[in-house]
Amino acid sequence: MNKPKFVNKKWLVIAVILLILVTFSFLEEQKSVSARSIVLAISLDLQDDEYEMGIQLLKADQSQQKEFLTYSSKGKTITEILERLSHETGGAVSLCHTLVLVLGNDLLTKDNDKAMRFFVENEELCNNTMVVASKDSPLEILNAKLSNGQGGGYYLGHFLRDIGKDLGVIPMTIKDYIMNRFRIGGCVYLPYVSVEKTGEVTYISVTESFVTDGYNSAYLNEDATKGLSFALNKLKGGELSYEYEDKFGEVDIVNAKSDIKVSKDGKAKIKIKTTFNDKAYVPENIDEEKSVELIKQLISNYVTQCFETCKEQGLDIFYLGQTAYASNIELYKKEGYLQDITLDVSVNVSMK
Amino acid sequence: MKEDQLNKVYEDQFLLLAFVTIVTFKVVMLPQYFVKAASNNGYMIMAFLVIVEMMMMAVVYGITKNGSLLQLDVPKWLKGVFAILVFSSSFIKSTVLGSEGVSYISTSIYDNVSWIFITLALLATCTYLAHKGGKVIARSTQIFFWIMAFALLFFAMFSNVNLNLLNLMPFKISGELAVAGDRYLMWFGDFTPLLFIHVCKSPNRKKYRLALWTVLTVIGTLVCTVGLMILFTCTFGGAGELIGNAFINISSLNKISFMIGSADLPTVLAWLVMCVTKFSLLLYAMTECAKFFFGNRALVAAICGAVVCVVICYVIGNLNTNYKWATSWLRYYAFFAEFCVTIAAYIAMRISQRKKEKTTPQTKEAQNAQADTSAAQSIQGGNA
Numbered sequence: 001m002n003k004p005k006f007v008n009k010k011w012l013v014i015a016v017i018l019l020i021l022v023t024f025s026f027l028e029e030q031k032s033v034s035a036r037s038i039v040l041a042i043s044l045d046l047q048d049d050e051y052e053m054g055i056q057l058l059k060a061d062q063s064q065q066k067e068f069l070t071y072s073s074k075g076k077t078i079t080e081i082l083e084r085l086s087h088e089t090g091g092a093v094s095l096c097h098t099l100v101l102v103l104g105n106d107l108l109t110k111d112n113d114k115a116m117r118f119f120v121e122n123e124e125l126c127n128n129t130m131v132v133a134s135k136d137s138p139l140e141i142l143n144a145k146l147s148n149g150q151g152g153g154y155y156l157g158h159f160l161r162d163i164g165k166d167l168g169v170i171p172m173t174i175k176d177y178i179m180n181r182f183r184i185g186g187c188v189y190l191p192y193v194s195v196e197k198t199g200e201v202t203y204i205s206v207t208e209s210f211v212t213d214g215y216n217s218a219y220l221n222e223d224a225t226k227g228l229s230f231a232l233n234k235l236k237g238g239e240l241s242y243e244y245e246d247k248f249g250e251v252d253i254v255n256a257k258s259d260i261k262v263s264k265d266g267k268a269k270i271k272i273k274t275t276f277n278d279k280a281y282v283p284e285n286i287d288e289e290k291s292v293e294l295i296k297q298l299i300s301n302y303v304t305q306c307f308e309t310c311k312e313q314g315l316d317i318f319y320l321g322q323t324a325y326a327s328n329i330e331l332y333k334k335e336g337y338l339q340d341i342t343l344d345v346s347v348n349v350s351m352k
Numbered sequence: 353m354k355e356d357q358l359n360k361v362y363e364d365q366f367l368l369l370a371f372v373t374i375v376t377f378k379v380v381m382l383p384q385y386f387v388k389a390a391s392n393n394g395y396m397i398m399a400f401l402v403i404v405e406m407m408m409m410a411v412v413y414g415i416t417k418n419g420s421l422l423q424l425d426v427p428k429w430l431k432g433v434f435a436i437l438v439f440s441s442s443f444i445k446s447t448v449l450g451s452e453g454v455s456y457i458s459t460s461i462y463d464n465v466s467w468i469f470i471t472l473a474l475l476a477t478c479t480y481l482a483h484k485g486g487k488v489i490a491r492s493t494q495i496f497f498w499i500m501a502f503a504l505l506f507f508a509m510f511s512n513v514n515l516n517l518l519n520l521m522p523f524k525i526s527g528e529l530a531v532a533g534d535r536y537l538m539w540f541g542d543f544t545p546l547l548f549i550h551v552c553k554s555p556n557r558k559k560y561r562l563a564l565w566t567v568l569t570v571i572g573t574l575v576c577t578v579g580l581m582i583l584f585t586c587t588f589g590g591a592g593e594l595i596g597n598a599f600i601n602i603s604s605l606n607k608i609s610f611m612i613g614s615a616d617l618p619t620v621l622a623w624l625v626m627c628v629t630k631f632s633l634l635l636y637a638m639t640e641c642a643k644f645f646f647g648n649r650a651l652v653a654a655i656c657g658a659v660v661c662v663v664i665c666y667v668i669g670n671l672n673t674n675y676k677w678a679t680s681w682l683r684y685y686a687f688f689a690e691f692c693v694t695i696a697a698y699i700a701m702r703i704s705q706r707k708k709e710k711t712t713p714q715t716k717e718a719q720n721a722q723a724d725t726s727a728a729q730s731i732q733g734g735n736a
Contacts, residue, residue, distance in 0.1 A: 017476050120594050123459060127601060175587070175601075176514065182590035319518075326521035 037091040041153020043138035045104025046111050050074050053081045054139040056153040068151025070142045078118050099157025100130045102138040108212045120178050127175040130160045133210035135194035144195045147202050156204055167229050167238030167253055169206055184325055184332050185316030186213045211315050218313040227302030230272050231258050231318055242294045251276040254352055262324045266340045273348045288351055296347040303345045311338055358485030359420050362554040363562050365490035367569040370409045373542050375576045376630040377449045379599040380456050382539045383584040387592035389532035392519055395581035397533045401540045402577045411698050412543045421547040421697055422644055425704040434693050438544045439641035441689035446634035446660050448678045451668040453627045460600055460620045468665045479657030482635035483650055486549035489632050496625035503622030519589035538683040541690035545637035599623055
């Protein structure tokens with residue numbers, strides 16, 4: 001005779017597994033979201049062999065008032081600073097929602113990427129966290145009280161996401177930063193940001209670039225930054241202004257692409273193919289042919305300026321060494337190979 | 353369910369299990385290791401070894417459609433040797449690859465949770481599945497499959513990967529590839545657990561559908577291993593040597609994370625279900641082998657699970673030790689056992705078939721038809 005079944009064996013096993021899972025989740029010390037300090041922006045610099053780190057948090061009270069709070073601390077290691085900041089903020093510091101990482105010049109040129117490796121290898125930051133370089137102290141960017149009421153870091157993070165493929169600075173994610181550092185030449189270009197004041201208005205300027213290979217560095221002005229943008233970013237928007245006999249014209253960028261090649265005799269060639277829309281503003285007395293000529297010359301000058309500024313500091317901004325390596329040209333093996341390379345820029349412009 | 357029903361699976365379920373077996377642990381840490389050893393050409397060695405593995409899967413299919421390894425008409429001592437080799441190989445793989453899985457879960461889902469909690473939870477589930485047999489594992493995987501499919505669809509919809517094809521060049525076949533292949537052998541040749549299932553034809557499936565599923569599985573496997581390796585190299589270039597958990601880093605849902613921060617749960621879930629299946633299969637192989645010697649299925653499954661748990665948590669304990677184990681001489685043993693058992697089992701099966709043909713002359717078609725009918729009937733009986 002069969003024994004009566006009190007409990008189905010299958011459900012018993014499932015109940016035991018559930019019990020184990022629930023019990024373990026109580027045993028493990030997992031912090032809830034309310035007990036965490038969600039960081040929106042980080043500033044990091046190196047001062048006398050110590051890191052100075054700042055974090056920006058958003059505090060929203062019941063009256064829907066947003067308040068941006070900034071905390072900072074110093075220490076020999078990032079882990080040590082994070083522990084200290086957790087204590088100060090009263091919640092475990094959580095970096096995975098960080099929008100932007102603002103770095104100081106010393107950190108970019110003297111740290112040998114120790115801090116950046118910490119963030120990447122330990123998967124502390126989301127892959128899409130933006131990285132920028134700061135002209136002044138990075139903490140100033142976080143502390144800036146902008147006229148629109150937003151915190152400096154929070155504003156910067158959203159601003160960089162919005163510009164995407166427009167002419168000007170090229171937004172750099174931490175994923176792209178680390179990829180570029182491992183390319184031949186190890187050059188990275190970052191938006192160079194600063195807090196500016198015009199009368200009563202405080203804003204963050206993001207029009208220039210900072211280039212470094214971890215040791216040397218160069219600063220690209222607004223024009224050279226546009227050259228960088230034409231050479232390396234697949235543009236899909238923005239405006240380009242030009243000047244002719246004291247008159248100004250402006251065209252809208254529809255798209256722009258570039259192709260970089262290096263030949264065995266050390267000649268590099270950048271072909272830039274652009275399409276513009278001249279509906280924005282065309283000054284009187286300039287025909288389309290003339291304006292196309294002017295635009296070609298302008299873009300060529302921007303790109304050359306960018307290349308020469310970086311070449312002076314030994315920075316291979318267009319990754320010509322990597323391009324040579326990819327084409328099996330052994331040019332990149334020579335130390336200081338960049339000095340032997342000449343650049344030829346050709347621009348193709350079509351109007352819509 | 354009767355003992356002989358536990359291991360019977362349909363052909364499409366076998367394909368799904370083969371896909372999960374090949375793909376699961378090649379998309380986590382292996383891409384990083386390959387970039388370290390073979391720079392930007394790691395995908396070539398991945399392609400070579402995955403193709404070899406798929407060819408071996410065809411041999412496994414050839415064996416299992418005639419019955420599981422321990423049901424073969426071969427001398428008992430030979431079955432004993434097979435069982436010892438498969439048990440040891442599966443034990444090594446379940447501890448080494450299992451600890452990699454635990455590490456993935458502890459960093460991707462939780463904020464560095466202690467390994468013991470994850471290992472216990474994972475092993476409780478996997479040991480149960482292993483104890484229930486190949487049929488239950490295959491059916492669970494079929495259900496899990498939709499989670500994987502949705503995660504991949506999600507990825508296709510929301511990913512925003514910045515690919516740089518220059519990172520793949522130059523194409524070079526060098527000694528580095530052989531070194532990389534040799535050093536990371538542990539991640540290849542995971543087919544012996546499938547030798548314990550008995551593949552039979554689905555009564556309701558047409559022949560062309562199986563062909564279609566086979567082609568899709570081959571393409572899917574190549575896309576998810578070699579394709580992912582190419583994607584990884586294009587995305588990270590040489591920096592790939594710093595990037596662990598390739599699957600999650602490649603497939604982070606960039607468009608969503610721009611809005612709400614890190615959102616990797618669909619990817620994590622997709623991999624987690626593959627990990628459960630793979631881990632269960634390894635424990636299942638160990639259970640079947642141990643049962644061959646000691647008999648009690650539930651008891652040996654529990655003991656195997658407990659031993660693996662102890663080794664993962666207290667002997668391996670961290671990813672560095674895991675790497676040392678995986679790249680030690682153990683890799684040669686595991687690789688040898690996987691290939692040796694599969695090939696030897698195929699040869700033994702063919703010899704026994706020849707002997708049978710000589711003693712009882714019967715056409716091959718008639719034999720196959722008989723085998724299929726009886727298998728389908730028995731599986732339907734099991735389902736009922």
